[in-house]
Amino acid sequence: ETLDADVVIIGAGGAGMTAAITAASEGKSVIIIEKAPIVGGNTSRATGGMNAAETKYQETAGIEDSVELFVEDTMKGGYEKNNKELVQTMAEQSASAIEFLDSIGAHLSDVGKAGGASTNRSHRPVDAEGKILSVGSYLVPIFEQAAKDNNVTFYMETEATEIMMNEGAAVGVKASSANTDYTINAKAVILATGGFGGNLEMVESYKPELKGYVTTNASTITGDGIKMAEAVGANLVDMAEIQIHPTVVQSNGALITESLRGDGAILVNNEGKRFTNEVLTRDVVSANIIAEEGSAAWLIVDQQMFDDSNVIQGYVNKGYMIQGDTIADLAKAMEVDEATLQETIDNWVGMVKAGEDTDFGRDDLATVKYDLSKAPYYAVKIAPGVHHTMGGVEINTNTEVINKNGEVIPGLYAAGEVTGGVHGGNRLGGNAVADIIVFGRIAGQNAATYVSK
Ligand code: ADP
CATH class of the missing domain: 3.90.700.10 (Succinate dehydrogenase/fumarate reductase flavoprotein, catalytic domain)
Structure with a gap:
C-alpha cells in the first residue's frame, strides 16, 4: 500500500508525538508510525519531572534559576562530554516548552529538586489533592489526544524498516504491519524511535562490560532508528555512553x-x-x-x-x-x-x-x-x-541529522533518545523529558518549514 504525507514520523513516544502535534498545527499532513500496540514508549516510564529554567511556575514559587545554571548543571552531570550547543538549546527553549505543554492541557505546575540540579527546576504534574504524579504516564495520553485533535494519522503495530532516499534527501519510509507493507512518501522524515536500551545485544556490542544486565526499557526500544539512520549515512555519537x-x-x-x-x-x-x-x-x-x-x-x-x-x-x-x-x-x-x-x-x-x-x-x-x-x-x-542510552544519531540544533562528512542530510530530522550529544556521559533526572519536548518541537517546526519550501 502506498501512502502520502507532508511529514512521516517514526515512533509515537514523547518526542514523536510532540513533533507530530507541532508539524500538524502548522497545517501539515502528518503520519506517525508506531510498532507497539500502544503509544508512549519509554516516555510512559518516566517517573520524575521535566527540567526547565526561567519558567512562570518557578517565578510563582519564588525560585531563582537561569538558563546558564541549567546548562552548567547539565554539562557537569554529563562529565562535560555533552554537545554544549544542544544543551544550550534545550535550556533556552525549556520555558517555552512548558508553555507549549500548558497550551495542550498538560500542567507541570509543581517544581521540585532532582539529582544534579543546583536549584528546583524539575516540573511535575499534581493531582487534585496536590499529590505529585509521574510525569510520563501523565503526559502520554494528553499527547495522544492533542495529536488526534490535530488530525495526525496513527499507524499502530507498524514497524518502520527503511528511510527512503532520493538524490541524497530523505523522501519517505518503508514500514510493515502484520498483513500490509507500506511505502509512505513524504517530504520530510522525523526519527523518534527512542534509544536502544531494550536491545541487550546492541548494548553489549557497544559496551561489552554490560553483558548480562537486564533492562528497565520497554521491549520495543531496540535502536531501529539508529540503524536506519546509519544505513543512510548518518553519523553516530557517544554510542558507548550507557546509563545503568x-x-x-x-x-x-x-x-x-x-x-x-x-x-x-x-x-x-x-x-x-x-x-x-x-x-x-x-x-x-x-x-x-x-x-x-x-x-x-x-x-x-x-x-x-x-x-x-x-x-x-x-x-x-x-x-x-x-x-x-x-x-x-x-x-x-x-x-x-x-x-x-x-x-x-x-x-x-x-x-x-x-x-x-x-x-x-x-x-x-x-x-x-x-x-x-x-x-x-x-x-x-x-x-x-x-537504563538510558545517551548516544545516538548526531543532530544540530535544528534537529537536522548530520552525515559522516559533517553535512546535513536534507529532509531527515531526529529528536529524543534516538539522538546523541545532549546528555554526554550521564543523563540527569528530569532531562530526558526536557530533551524530548524541546527537540520534538524543533523537529516538528523545522520539518514543517522544510516541507513548505
Ligand atoms: P523518546 O523518549 O525519544 O520519545 P520513546 O522511547 O518514548 O522515545 O518512544 C519511542 C517509540 O518509538 C516507542 O513507542 C517505540 O515502540 C517506537 N519505535 C521504535 N522503533 C520503531 C520502528 N522501527 N517503527 C515504529 N516505531 C518504532
Missing part, C-alpha cells in the same frame, strides 16, 4: 530506588553474604553485583524501614519483595544458607552500633537511619539494569 542502574527487579525491569540503600538497606549475594559497600556509585555497585555468582543479589530491609516507607510497602504489595518473620524464614524464602544470613545480619547490626563498616568500608554507618534490627525482614532480588 544497580538495583532493578529482574522479572519486569522495575527500579528499586537508590534511597533504600542510603537509608540502611544492605545487599547480599546468593550465599547470604555482603560483598560490597552498598553506597558506592551506580557503575561500581553494578560491577560488584555482576561479579557475584548468578550476576544478581538481594536487597534486604527490616520492619522498621517497611513501617516508615510507602515506597517499600508498594514494592511488597506489587509482589517484588518476599517476607520472612525471622531471618531464618527469610533465608529459606531466598534459598540461601540460614546460618550465613543470620551471621551477616547480626554482624551488620553490630557494625551499625559501633558506627564502622569493618568489612567493606561503608562510611555512613555512624549516621545511617536504620540498623536492620527489627523483624520481620523483606528482600528483593535485583540485578543491574540498562
Whole structure:
C-alpha cells in the first residue's frame, strides 16, 4: 500500500508525538508510525519531572534559576562530554516548552529538586489533592489526544524498516504491519524511535562490560532508528555512553530506588553474604553485583524501614519483595544458607552500633537511619539494569541529522533518545523529558518549514 504525507514520523513516544502535534498545527499532513500496540514508549516510564529554567511556575514559587545554571548543571552531570550547543538549546527553549505543554492541557505546575540540579527546576504534574504524579504516564495520553485533535494519522503495530532516499534527501519510509507493507512518501522524515536500551545485544556490542544486565526499557526500544539512520549515512555519537542502574527487579525491569540503600538497606549475594559497600556509585555497585555468582543479589530491609516507607510497602504489595518473620524464614524464602544470613545480619547490626563498616568500608554507618534490627525482614532480588542510552544519531540544533562528512542530510530530522550529544556521559533526572519536548518541537517546526519550501 502506498501512502502520502507532508511529514512521516517514526515512533509515537514523547518526542514523536510532540513533533507530530507541532508539524500538524502548522497545517501539515502528518503520519506517525508506531510498532507497539500502544503509544508512549519509554516516555510512559518516566517517573520524575521535566527540567526547565526561567519558567512562570518557578517565578510563582519564588525560585531563582537561569538558563546558564541549567546548562552548567547539565554539562557537569554529563562529565562535560555533552554537545554544549544542544544543551544550550534545550535550556533556552525549556520555558517555552512548558508553555507549549500548558497550551495542550498538560500542567507541570509543581517544581521540585532532582539529582544534579543546583536549584528546583524539575516540573511535575499534581493531582487534585496536590499529590505529585509521574510525569510520563501523565503526559502520554494528553499527547495522544492533542495529536488526534490535530488530525495526525496513527499507524499502530507498524514497524518502520527503511528511510527512503532520493538524490541524497530523505523522501519517505518503508514500514510493515502484520498483513500490509507500506511505502509512505513524504517530504520530510522525523526519527523518534527512542534509544536502544531494550536491545541487550546492541548494548553489549557497544559496551561489552554490560553483558548480562537486564533492562528497565520497554521491549520495543531496540535502536531501529539508529540503524536506519546509519544505513543512510548518518553519523553516530557517544554510542558507548550507557546509563545503568544497580538495583532493578529482574522479572519486569522495575527500579528499586537508590534511597533504600542510603537509608540502611544492605545487599547480599546468593550465599547470604555482603560483598560490597552498598553506597558506592551506580557503575561500581553494578560491577560488584555482576561479579557475584548468578550476576544478581538481594536487597534486604527490616520492619522498621517497611513501617516508615510507602515506597517499600508498594514494592511488597506489587509482589517484588518476599517476607520472612525471622531471618531464618527469610533465608529459606531466598534459598540461601540460614546460618550465613543470620551471621551477616547480626554482624551488620553490630557494625551499625559501633558506627564502622569493618568489612567493606561503608562510611555512613555512624549516621545511617536504620540498623536492620527489627523483624520481620523483606528482600528483593535485583540485578543491574540498562537504563538510558545517551548516544545516538548526531543532530544540530535544528534537529537536522548530520552525515559522516559533517553535512546535513536534507529532509531527515531526529529528536529524543534516538539522538546523541545532549546528555554526554550521564543523563540527569528530569532531562530526558526536557530533551524530548524541546527537540520534538524543533523537529516538528523545522520539518514543517522544510516541507513548505
Ligand atoms: P523518546 O523518549 O525519544 O520519545 P520513546 O522511547 O518514548 O522515545 O518512544 C519511542 C517509540 O518509538 C516507542 O513507542 C517505540 O515502540 C517506537 N519505535 C521504535 N522503533 C520503531 C520502528 N522501527 N517503527 C515504529 N516505531 C518504532
